[in-house]
Amino acid sequence: MNRRSFALTLGVIAALTAACSGTTGSGRVTFNAYAAGPESIAIKGTYAFDNRQGFHVALTRAHLQVGGLFLSRVRPISTVRETACVTPGSYVAQVTNGLLVDLLDPAPQLFPGVGEGVIDHGLTGEVWLTGVRIDEDNDPTVIFDVAGIATKGADAFPFEGALTISQNRIVAPQDAALPGANPLCQQRIVTPIDTDVVPADGGSLTVRIDPAGIFQSVDFSQLVPGTGDAPLYRFLDKNEGQPDLNVMNGLRSRDAVYTFSFEGPH
């Protein structure tokens, strides 16, 4: 190779290297997603706690249907939330396939499929409680299936509940000019959950769900007793009554129930 050819080759290589290097920033990632009950559960299948109403609650069954997990880069600046349940452009991670989570199991339970995201700060977490697509009108899926016993002094309230989020949770609009102000999807999405995680490729996103938070405001004494020899109290599947309303509010409680964490790849 003569000098001219060498210089030309060098120039081409330099141009190629300069042109084909660099990045547009960030990155797309995939990760595994898990849900788990409280780490404090010593024995899988039982969990006891006290609530603010003075009840000691022992759960024997607690399953939660999680339809999806989402992380947003937008941190809410007020308590007034958008009407839109999905705000395109704000998300940094998603887990779109649902999982029926055993809340009395402290071990991470793997969501089917993989989570997807971009390398960016997720400042707000969302837990979608649904068995159908988020904007469907009807969802017969039992979102929260729970059983246990609550005691207060000498009183004992064995209870169970099977809650859904469907037309039974519709909130009628207060303003006739705003018929779309309360879409059902708002009832299904638990947000904003404070967090600060950055998804990484091959990592693990875990949401821990503490059922104690769900029952903090529930007055079990107001549960309606069932019929039968052994009294069994039931949560009604509607937004009425103190215990029924508050267990649903507890499900949608942001910070005391759901905690996100992300662990990088090993």
Next chain:
Amino acid sequence: MILFFARRSARLCAPLSPSVVATLLVAFATITVEATARAQSADAGVEEPVSPPLVLEHVDPTYPSDAPSDPAHPSDVGLTVIIDAEGVVTDVQVFQSATAPFDDAAIAAVRKWTFTPAHRGDRAIKSKIRVAVHFTPPAPPAVAAPPVPEPAPVPTPPPAAAPAAKPASTATATVEGAADAVVDTAPAESESDTVHVVGRSTPPSRGASDFNLRVGDLSRVPRKNAAELLKLAPGILLTNEGGEGHAQQVFLRGFDAREGQDIEFSVDGVPINESGNLHANGYADTNFIIPELVTALRVVEGPFDPRQGNYAVAGSADYQLGLTKRGLTAKYTIGSFGTQRLLLTWGPAALDTHTFGGAEIYKTDGFGQNRDARRASAIGQYEGRVGERGTYRITAQAYTADYHSAGLLREDDYLAGRKGFYDTYDAAQGGQASRFSIAAAIETRAGKTTFQQQLFLIQRGMRVKENFTGYLLDVQEPTQQLHTQRGDLIDRDLSTTTIGGRGFARTRFTFLDLVQETEIGYYARYDATDAQQTRIQASNGAPYHLDVDLASKLADLGVYMDANLRPVKWVNLRGGVRADLFSFDVLNRCAATDVRKPSPLNPPGDASCLSQQDLGRYREPTQRQSTASMAVMPRAALLVGPFYDLQLSASYGHGVRSVDPTYVYQDVATPFASVDAYDLGAIYSRTLLGAALTARTVFFQTHVDKDLVFSETAGRNTLANGTTRTGWLAAARFTGAWFDESANVTFVRSTFDDTGLLVPYVPDAVVRSDTAVFANLPWSVGGDPLRGALSAGVTFVGRRALPYGERSTTIFTVDSSATVSWRGVEIGLEATNLLDRRYRLGEYNFTSDWQGQSQSSQPTVVPMRHFAAGAPRAVFATFALTWEGA
């Protein structure tokens, strides 16, 4: 590029050989001026008038005694003749054989011709011309017929004036790189031996980024549309996810010019970019151009010429129309995916290449799903003379198309087997397009001043339906009735009437004993545009939301001054300044789309365009916005040389792109996007092994203060931050008697100014090669040889930067064709994507939700990879018949 129109009065004659009636016709067109002054070669542009060689003496061929003498079968021999600077024939090659006896006779005769050499300015230069020698067998003796004088052979050498006065013929010749030259050897006794160069001239070269691209034999390379001719220029990538009637998306030297927003497109000066187009301001749909009617393109990769106006950010491309294949041609193509095309072209043999008519009708089912298309196009042009040295042209054009589009596909759906590689999500995607136009241009000369005026009237209609995001953007608004996602299909409809004109006066004068030029010119256009954008419900096709409804009146009036100065013989300083005033008058017919405090007594409901303000107070739903802004754009180029066949150039230019009418606000100065471009280049031209070689290299840098980046939610490019691109390119064209090769390579790095991150989607490495070889085959039928041709177009595009730090896959395709012709019959076979590579023509990372994963899965709201599938291998057979006529 320079147009020649030369007249001469001449009669070319010679004593007739008793056995021959040989008529030499100058039929060709291509005079390759392989000037020793290479810098003025084709691609570099021509700054001095070129006069073709003139025949001083000629010798008639002898009709070969051993040749067949069937009068029904005249024979034609095509010769390539090299004439040196002394006017001596130095080489004669056969490029079209009519069997050995005829070939030999023609060569022997033409070798004895002498010429006055071609000239560039005052300087004699070497040239190459093509000569057709036509042998007509002697007529059999007529029985009982009165004796008739034997017809004289009329060797009408090329663009030449013959010394003798005899019946002359008309011939055309094209100086390579100066297409449109017309050399007329019409009889005019008093003007014998005089060649007038009066044709249309084009601007001188602006440096190494100014490409005058003669299509020539590279027209044999398979191309689906006229846009693909752009690939003859370096750094071009074409993609199209919108369907066959949708404009091609053009990437040029690190720019994502989308459908023309950053490239000023025109056809013989008539603008193609559509101002006020809601789909893309500056949208340039070139599908109306019939590729067979394109003889050349001028592509300037940068805003370096004062004639360039709005949209010339990445550069400009001007298609030059003509029909070199004279006579009536019918061409039928049939092939893969139910594709059929019928093309008719007509160019009277007695008139030059700029008088023609052409029409095509086309249909295809398209590959994969939802890619069917139908179109029809017709273009007619007449060129006449004004006085002795002027010309005028009238051009009319009509085009309509209807098509469907597969759009984009998500890679995860393809990999999971939920979708096939060539499938679609939304079969409602597609559109319609129409364009009707008429244009008239006149060029005259008075003394040393050339005047040109052009007027055009264009009516354009367009509908585009695209869905990039599926079911994502129809979010619930509080004022709306409760609804689920209804679908994101965007339906844009547009109607535009454009009227305008352009013109210039160019004066030549001598200073410092050198020819200097100055030019003043103007450009004016007015666009009246109606545009709407609605969203379509996927379940029933009903529009559910009106996004935009605009009626725009847009005007652009630009004036420029340009100079071509030569302080010394080897330095050219070219440049000037252009100023444009853009005015915008936009009536927004859907100005009120939201109220902060709606009234319960007058709820806005689902209406898109409201007639109320807060608390229900009435307002008209329309609102007018108007503004105007001016842009001043200096441009300059310095050309030095040539020295030893090498010319150096440095260029600078400032250009602008006007904004979308949606960005117009009352009395707020229109936020132009401004570009500054810098080039350093070198052009090397010489004759190598008897073929013309032009090679160039360019280093360039371009800065745009407001770039355009694709937005999937808007379904088009939207304004972004400033960007800078730096790169290098090399290009070469090598044209010989039996081959034509064009190759180019471009590397570019495009980054955002604020972050230094790469600009997504633009290719940083593009390589393209176009090759054609052609020769007579060793077989003859009826005494006429079969002629064969092979061609190939090879494209390589490196891995493009995508958002989120990713790279696309590479593109590598090979298109090829083979043709065999005999007399006026041609059959051919074309294959596109010959290697049948499964490639992604376009790739994007953005958020979409197609509800495709499972019934219970939730919307996908983070960016995913999407792609537009490139076409699989397709094979087409072509049959063409040409009747040359008189």
